[in-house]
Amino acid sequence: MLSEVLLVSAPGKVILHGEHAVVHGKQGDVTAPTPEQVEKLKEVAGLPDDCAVTERLAVLAFLYLYLSIFRKQRWTKEDLELINKWAFQGERVIHGNPSGVDNAVSTWGGALRYQQGKISSLKRPPALQILLTNTKVPRSTKALVAGVRNRLLKFPEIVAPLLTSIDAISLECERVLGEMGEAPALEQYLVLEELIDMNQHHLNALGVGHVSLDQLCQVTRAHGLHSKLTGAGGGGCGITLLKPGLEQPEVEATKQALTNCGFDCWETSIGAPGVSVHSATSLDSRVRQALDGL
Numbered sequence: 001m002l003s004e005v006l007l008v009s010a011p012g013k014v015i016l017h018g019e020h021a022v023v024h025g026k027q028g029d030v031t032a033p034t035p036e037q038v039e040k041l042k043e044v045a046g047l048p049d050d051c052a053v054t055e056r057l058a059v060l061a062f063l064y065l066y067l068s069i070f071r072k073q074r075w076t077k078e079d080l081e082l083i084n085k086w087a088f089q090g091e092r093v094i095h096g097n098p099s100g101v102d103n104a105v106s107t108w109g110g111a112l113r114y115q116q117g118k119i120s121s122l123k124r125p126p127a128l129q130i131l132l133t134n135t136k137v138p139r140s141t142k143a144l145v146a147g148v149r150n151r152l153l154k155f156p157e158i159v160a161p162l163l164t165s166i167d168a169i170s171l172e173c174e175r176v177l178g179e180m181g182e183a184p185a186l187e188q189y190l191v192l193e194e195l196i197d198m199n200q201h202h203l204n205a206l207g208v209g210h211v212s213l214d215q216l217c218q219v220t221r222a223h224g225l226h227s228k229l230t231g232a233g234g235g236g237c238g239i240t241l242l243k244p245g246l247e248q249p250e251v252e253a254t255k256q257a258l259t260n261c262g263f264d265c266w267e268t269s270i271g272a273p274g275v276s277v278h279s280a281t282s283l284d285s286r287v288r289q290a291l292d293g294l
Contacts, residue, residue: 011275021166026163026167027171084104094141110273133266134263193241219261225241
């Protein structure tokens with residue numbers, strides 16, 4: 001029965017700007033997409049090799065939550081820091097030299113500024129609508145991170161300025177998002193689109209692009225939209241900014257064009273809550289029905 005299980009969720013992450021640069025001490029602007037994917041965690045051990053990173057993070061969080069959930073109803077800052085600490089250790093096993101971004105946003109959710117292990121919330125970020133597209137091209141984050149590091153060692157006078165420029169893009173994005181608040185202007189969305197384009201070109205120069213991501217950018221550009229990779233690159237996922245006032249038929253046409261490329265595509269927004277425990281009554285009825293069937 002649903003009432004006999006503990007339901008734990010942790011959001012995924014979308015890096016707006018700062019991929020790879022954040023590994024080298026630069027700022028990353030990162031957020032949690034909605035809606036959360038609630039998983040029924042019946043077993044703690046024996047995760048399959050193809051389990052998604054966010055599922056692993058949820059399980060790492062579960063190890064701590066299992067011991068604490070029944071003795072208190074709310075988590076303190078120290079509780080979340082401990083969850084984040086253990087999730088980071090899991091990231092080290094998976095990725096070798098992670099930045100700490102993934103586990104941070106999965107723990108705290110929302111929209112965060114991350115730099116050299118220090119986390120703070122972005123001020124009043126608007127509820128941006130995006131397309132999140134999975135190219136379904138597998139890649140190794142560990143190998144891509146190592147590749148950027150090797151390129152930095154080989155061409156320091158070329159790659160170091162690229163990382164500094166990506167940092168400047170992250171800072172400018174944070175500034176624009178802070179100014180947008182609850183009444184964003186079209187001109188501000190145009191700036192965000194320019195930042196997306198510049199960052200994508202920088203990431204290609206770092207060697208983490210892929211033909212599938214180029215195709216994603218070309219398809220969305222044909223519909224007047226702007227896209228970039230999110231995460232490690234080399235395939236994986238990309239994001240597309242949706243401006244306000246965009247007609248839904250045009251959004252659907254873009255999604256269909258991406259689907260025709262063999263990609264999976266979802267329309268979502270940013271700012272999901274972090275790791276959470278759910279009672280059966282707090283869940284959407286459709287989610288409860290799905291879980292009852294497991």
